Amino acid sequence: DVKVTQSSRYLVKRTGEKVFLECVQDMDHENMFWYRQDPGLGLRLIYFSYDVKMKEKGDIPEGYSVSREKKERFSLILESASTNQTSMYLCASSFLTGAYNEQFFGPGTRLTVL
Amino acid sequence: GENVEQHPSTLSVQEGDSAVIKCTYSDSASNYFPWYKQELGKGPQLIIDIRSNVGEKKDQRIAVTLNKTAKHFSLHITETQPEDSAVYFCAACSRDDKIIFGKGTRLHILP
Numbered sequence: 001d002v003k004v005t006q007s008s009r010y011l012v013k014r015t016g017e018k019v020f021l022e023c024v025q026d027m028d029h030e031n032m033f034w035y036r037q038d039p040g041l042g043l044r045l046i047y048f049s050y051d052v053k054m055k056e057k058g059d060i061p062e063g064y065s066v067s068r069e070k071k072e073r074f075s076l077i078l079e080s081a082s083t084n085q086t087s088m089y090l091c092a093s094s095f096l097t098g099a100y101n102e103q104f105f106g107p108g109t110r111l112t113v114l
Numbered sequence: 115g116e117n118v119e120q121h122p123s124t125l126s127v128q129e130g131d132s133a134v135i136k137c138t139y140s141d142s143a144s145n146y147f148p149w150y151k152q153e154l155g156k157g158p159q160l161i162i163d164i165r166s167n168v169g170e171k172k173d174q175r176i177a178v179t180l181n182k183t184a185k186h187f188s189l190h191i192t193e194t195q196p197e198d199s200a201v202y203f204c205a206a207c208s209r210d211d212k213i214i215f216g217k218g219t220r221l222h223i224l225p
Contacts, residue, residue: 043158104159
């Protein structure tokens with residue numbers, strides 16, 4: 001079974017803090033993704049990566065950056081957290097390049113920025 | 115770019131009845147349409163998908179239909195059970211090789 005784990009289930013941070021969300025997958029997948037999930041807005045892609053040290057912007061990259069130093073690990077960074085970044089963050093991975101492939105999701109991190 | 119509309123946003127059905135969730139997409143070049151189910155406290159999980167070269171696909175109690183001419187596709191769940199209660203997301207693979215998700219449908223199965 002593919003396992004995607006996220007470092008925290010719940011996180012509370014203050015405005016202006018630097019926040020790191022970590023994601024690890026154990027199936028040697030090439031591709032990793034970060035989404036945010038908000039009520040009424042569904043899943044929106046923030047960033048994705050097709051290879052180590054490679055990243056591409058998704059639909060809502062503003063205010064976020066990412067890091068992929070190792071194949072199994074994909075980090076989402078909020079350089080200076082703001083209240084409008086309060087959300088559920090979901091990490092996903094897939095084996096093959098391209099969207100025509102099943103994405104395996106982690107359980108999510110619910111981030112609250114005060 | 116691709117845009118995916120999903121309806122309804124909330125759906126309540128009696129246990130044993132059928133549930134239907136509908137989605138429309140805008141990019142006629144899209145040709146892959148997965149459905150994901152998200153149970154409480156978990157990430158979404160793929161339950162069924164369909165490619166544009168078929169009109170219908172079935173897996174036990176769930177089926178998906180695709181009408182490429184009208185650019186809509188639907189998820190059908192028959193003989194609903196309590197464990198079907200979840201949020202369901204449709205998605206379409208756009209021409210730039212990205213998956214665009216619908217906004218989700220919260221399905222409640224009533225006892």
